[in-house]
Amino acid sequence: MDFIVKCCIIIGSLLAFYTLPVQAETTFYRHKPEQIIYNGKSANSDLKDDNEFLKQRIYIASNETGNMPKSQINVLRAENAELNTEINQLNRELADSKYLLAISNKSLDKLKDTSDEYTELKTKHDETVLMLSNQNEKVDKLEDEITKLLRQQNIRWFFSGAAVFLLGFIIGYSARREKRRSLL
Numbered sequence: 001m002d003f004i005v006k007c008c009i010i011i012g013s014l015l016a017f018y019t020l021p022v023q024a025e026t027t028f029y030r031h032k033p034e035q036i037i038y039n040g041k042s043a044n045s046d047l048k049d050d051n052e053f054l055k056q057r058i059y060i061a062s063n064e065t066g067n068m069p070k071s072q073i074n075v076l077r078a079e080n081a082e083l084n085t086e087i088n089q090l091n092r093e094l095a096d097s098k099y100l101l102a103i104s105n106k107s108l109d110k111l112k113d114t115s116d117e118y119t120e121l122k123t124k125h126d127e128t129v130l131m132l133s134n135q136n137e138k139v140d141k142l143e144d145e146i147t148k149l150l151r152q153q154n155i156r157w158f159f160s161g162a163a164v165f166l167l168g169f170i171i172g173y174s175a176r177r178e179k180r181r182s183l184l
Contacts, residue, residue: 068076
């Protein structure tokens, strides 16, 4: 079993190694919207020999035209010019997009900075609100205690005054003077 797996891996590696250079030499050129040129030959033309196919390959980018008719070359050059203008337009749009991206990144960084400050302020605000609610609870408890103490103090003073009045009444009643008689 291990031998079969090793053989498959070796064969796959060799196939990948030898097919990559062939794939790298394959190039596609657009001639007309409905026709594709594949290494200088139309995709639907009959190929006699691979060597002949490779010999007749064209490179439009380096202006090697081979045995192509001038009308076809002019059409390809016109299309090449159109594609170059399209590429230039796309490059300008790319530059504009990069500029907008840079501006967006700057505003994002600024927003992150301000959001950090905002979150910091929000946490401080929440802490302060919590402290304020705790202080308000303490104030309410202390006000309740003060009212209870004032009520108790008023009650004490009332009973103290009542006690002094009763004590004075009792002392006054017990220390009664006798009536004076007139001498006449």
